[in-house]
Amino acid sequence: MVVLMGCSSKRDQPKGTQNFAPGQPWLDSDSLHINAHGGGILYSNNTYYWFGEHKSEHTSSAQVGVNCYSSTDLYNWKHEGVALPVSDSVGSEIEAGCVMERPKVIYNAKTQKFVLYFHLELIGKGYDAARVGIAVSDNAIGPYTYLYSLRPNAGMWPQNMTEEQKNSNVTLDDFSDWWTDDWMQAVDNGLFIRRDFEGGQMSRDMTLFVDDDGKAYHIYSSEENLTLHIAELSDDYLNYTGKYIRVAPGGHNEAPAVFKKDGTYFMITSGCTGWDPNAARMFTAESIWGPWEQHSNPCVGEDADLTFHSQSTYILPVTGKDDAFIFMADRWNPKKPIDATYIWLPIEFEDELPVLKWKNQWDLSEFAETK
Numbered sequence: 001m002v003v004l005m006g007c008s009s010k011r012d013q014p015k016g017t018q019n020f021a022p023g024q025p026w027l028d029s030d031s032l033h034i035n036a037h038g039g040g041i042l043y044s045n046n047t048y049y050w051f052g053e054h055k056s057e058h059t060s061s062a063q064v065g066v067n068c069y070s071s072t073d074l075y076n077w078k079h080e081g082v083a084l085p086v087s088d089s090v091g092s093e094i095e096a097g098c099v100m101e102r103p104k105v106i107y108n109a110k111t112q113k114f115v116l117y118f119h120l121e122l123i124g125k126g127y128d129a130a131r132v133g134i135a136v137s138d139n140a141i142g143p144y145t146y147l148y149s150l151r152p153n154a155g156m157w158p159q160n161m162t163e164e165q166k167n168s169n170v171t172l173d174d175f176s177d178w179w180t181d182d183w184m185q186a187v188d189n190g191l192f193i194r195r196d197f198e199g200g201q202m203s204r205d206m207t208l209f210v211d212d213d214g215k216a217y218h219i220y221s222s223e224e225n226l227t228l229h230i231a232e233l234s235d236d237y238l239n240y241t242g243k244y245i246r247v248a249p250g251g252h253n254e255a256p257a258v259f260k261k262d263g264t265y266f267m268i269t270s271g272c273t274g275w276d277p278n279a280a281r282m283f284t285a286e287s288i289w290g291p292w293e294q295h296s297n298p299c300v301g302e303d304a305d306l307t308f309h310s311q312s313t314y315i316l317p318v319t320g321k322d323d324a325f326i327f328m329a330d331r332w333n334p335k336k337p338i339d340a341t342y343i344w345l346p347i348e349f350e351d352e353l354p355v356l357k358w359k360n361q362w363d364l365s366e367f368a369e370t371k
Contacts, residue, residue, distance in 0.1 A: 017075045019363040022308070022343045023331055028069060029078045036067045037330050037340055040104035040207065040314040042114070044140050047072055051083060051103045051116070055337035062086050062100040066118065068141045074318070074326075074364065083142035084116060084135050093149050094133065097123040102255075102313065104208040105140070106216055108237045114140055115237040117218060119204050120149045130202035132218065134238060147238065151200025152218065152231050156242040158193065159289065165190040188249045192223035201229060205254040207314060209288075212260070217288060221254040225272050228253050230288060247292045253281060259315040259325050266354055268298060268327065270311045275334040277306040282354065299356045308358050310343040323349070324367035327356055 026034045036052025043049075048071045054064035065085040069077040084103070086096040094100065099121035107114050113136045120133035131151055135144035157166055168189060175183050183191075196202060206220035216233040218240070223229075228251070231244035247253075253269040260266070265285045271278040280299055283292045299307055310329035318324035329343040346366045348355045 018073075019075065019361050020344050020359075021361050022345060022359065023310075023341050026077075026342055029076065032079070033338070034069060034077055034079075034342070035338060036069055037332075037337075038102040038313050039328070040102075041316045041328070042105045042107065042140060043317075043319055044107055044114075047140075048074055049080075049105065049140050050077060051105050053101055053103065054082065055340060057336060057338050060099075060334065060337045061097050061123075062094070063096050065094075066100060066103045066116065066144070070141065080141040083137070084118075084144040084146060087146075093120065093122060094146055095123055099127070100133065101204075102206050104206070104314070106208050106210050106237060107140075108216075109214065111236050113138065113236075114142075114144070116144050117206065117208055119206050119220075127204070130204050130222075132203040132206065132220065136238070151196065152203055152220070152229070152240050153242060153244050154200035155198060156240075156244070157197075158190075158229070158244055158246045160245045161190055161193065166194070168194065171195070184250050187223065187226055190246075190249075192226070193246070196223075203229075205256065207256050207258055209258040209260075211288065217258075219256045219258055219267070221256070221272075223249075225254055226250050226252055228256060228267075228269070230290075245289055247283065247290065248294060251281075251294075255312045257312045257315045257328070259317060261323060261325070261349075264352075265292075266315075267292070268312050268315065268354070270307065275332045277309050277311060277331075279305045280307045280312060280356070284353070295353060298354045301358050303358070304356075308343055308345075308356075315347070318364065318367060320370050321364065321367040322370050324364075325354075327354075 036050050039052025050069040054067045056063045065082045068080040068083040071077045087094050101119040103118040105116045116135040118133050120131045122129040131149040133149040135146045137144040202222045203220040210216045216237050218231045227249045228247040232241045252272045255270040258267045267283040269281045279297045282295045282298045285292045310331045312329050314328040316326040325347040327345045331341045333340045
């Protein structure tokens with residue numbers, strides 16, 4: 001992976017930046033590299049708020065919490081502080097050293113609350129907890145109050161799982177080896193859904209999506225990162241309705257990013273190769289409930305098979321522009337996590353499908369103004 005080092009220190013950079021430079025150090029208004037990884041954007045009151053993981057020098061575990069930055073033009077960002085800090089209480093689910101990844105914030109118009117979801121792994125448990133953490137605030141920038149964590153949809157079956165799959169007696173104990181053809185067929189038939197049915201489904205890499213009707217959805221990598229789930233949230237966005245589906249069972253997708261254009265839902269994901277980049281995947285559906293159809297890698301050109309050395313995190317609709325969407329991704333640096341950089345690229349459309357092309361530098365004039 002191509003990595004630019006030393007981004008955590010202060011640098012001289014002209015104020016009033018008016019373009020994007022993918023992969024280059026991106027400085028905030030204090031001339032510090034923006035520290036908001038695995039992030040997402042909330043647009044509220046004519047301002048964009050960027051929430052992301054605070055990465056440290058030598059570890060990707062949470063030592064600080066979820067950072068928040070604000071901008072009115074998407075180029076220049078002010079650090080608003082730590083929206084959700086780690087806890088200094090020993091035994092807290094979010095004590096320093098836990099894993100807090102891919103934070104996303106949405107606004108609930110009914111409750112007038114800002115709601116934060118993130119992938120949570122408990123301290124000392126590796127990646128076995130596979131939970132989602134939920135927090136709320138009265139203000140976009142926080143502070144956010146941590147409520148609880150859970151595994152989604154305990155005791156609930158996916159909408160697109162058959163009665164035969166639900167009633168199957170096949171368990172993990174029936175397999176001495178994973179990754180065989182028989183094992184993969186069992187995964188497709190709901191092996192891990194049944195295993196985790198009572199306690200709730202695993203939830204790792206994730207995003208949130210609010211549809212035109214105000215319904216919100218949690219999209220997350222589940223079933224040992226083998227299958228994506230799309231789960232409907234309750235009206236207050238603080239829990240689940242129990243309605244959810246499986247997408248691409250056994251497909252090994254993570255890092256989902258979702259947007260909607262002209263009535264079609266689009267989702268860009270990555271494969272599962274740890275910190276190493278891989279080729280992006282793309283899915284479309286005419287309903288959030290599917291069926292979801294997989295298409296070829298949306299990236300084209302040099303390094304397309306590595307998603308330009310990055311991994312998706314969010315797709316940002318640009319306010320005031322027609323059909324304007326920005327693909328947001330992270331270029332990870334596991335040896336020095338704080339120095340990870342960002343890949344923001346405009347989404348183009350060819351034959352009504354998204355296409356991503358590398359640009360060393362670009363600006364919002366790529367998009368047409370709203371008519």
